[in-house]
Amino acid sequence: MVQQSKSNILLEVGTNELEVITFYLEWLDPDTGLRHKNTYGINAAKVKELVAYPENITELANSVACVKGVFLLRNNTIPLIDLCSWFSYQTEEKKEGDRKWVVIVADINGKAFGFITHGVDKVYRISWSQITPPPALIAAGQSITGICQADNLLIQMVDFERIVGTVDPSMVVKSSRNEKEAYEIGQKYDKSVLVVDDSRVVLMQLTNTLQHAGFKVIPKPDGQAAFEFLEELRRKGEIDRKILAIISDIEMPRMDGHHFCMRVKQQPAYKKIPLILFSSMITDALRRKGEGVGADDQVTKPELDKLIDRMQHCIEKLAAS
Known part of the structure; x- marks a missing residue:
């Protein structure tokens, strides 16, 4: 059974469990104009912190489309990746000041990256046995490594290594x-x-x-x-x-x-x-x-x-x- 996490399992040995931080992305169907919301997950062990959408972003020339630029976090320069853009979702245009988005700062292959989400939900303690490989149609995109369920939600586990390997060739x-x-x-x-x-x-x-x-x-x-x-x-x-x-x-x-x-x-x-x-x-x-x-x-x-x-x-x- 999937349960909402109440403990740190980083040091527990061989449990075949992890803590998943769930977040969501909202997007518009270009044909109907209807708003949709998908839930995704990231292993909590990768997450350094959650921060507000930065006020100051420096754009980078010749970068991949989903890279919004870089921002400073306590004197550290962090690349900022728009997950909606990565998944080719169309989003609503909003003024910078109206954004309530949350940036997940994660450690991927020893380097910090910021990932733009539209909000963070809960943390769940999940057995890896409950995470199944994605269907072939989803796996073909190579951005989702597994799927699980919690609170009647379908949680897609994102392949963050695949993303950073695309935007930063040094991570390949x-x-x-x-x-x-x-x-x-x-x-x-x-x-x-x-x-x-x-x-x-x-x-x-x-x-x-x-x-x-x-x-x-x-x-x-x-x-x-x-x-x-x-x-x-x-x-x-x-x-x-x-x-x-x-x-x-x-x-x-x-x-x-x-x-x-x-x-x-x-x-x-x-x-x-x-x-x-x-x-x-x-x-x-x-x-x-x-x-x-x-x-x-x-x-x-x-x-x-x-x-x-x-x-x-x-x-x-x-x-x-």
């Missing part, structure tokens, strides 16, 4: 190694790297980069699918022959990375397989949570070269133990 997961140097890294391994991420864009980027580095890759869209795959290999006696390492995101529908890691580390058959959490959410608090579920290492997106180096170190360390 990529390797800086040249192709020849990269390809030599994984050639000595016959096993595959199991890569787990609900973002189609990130999963594709990770898969391509690891393959260019010479690794064989098995991609999975969430922790549940990945764990079921591992269990099938274990029952067949193929774990030691098939899986070299696991790279997992944290935020995923059905089963999150922390719960997935805990389940993997509880199974003796997987003790020689290193599991690295690769996420935009490796804060100090979440790093302690990752350590609590037994992660062998934790790397912040988009540091892909560091991820490959640290994965190799974990492989060698466990092989020698």
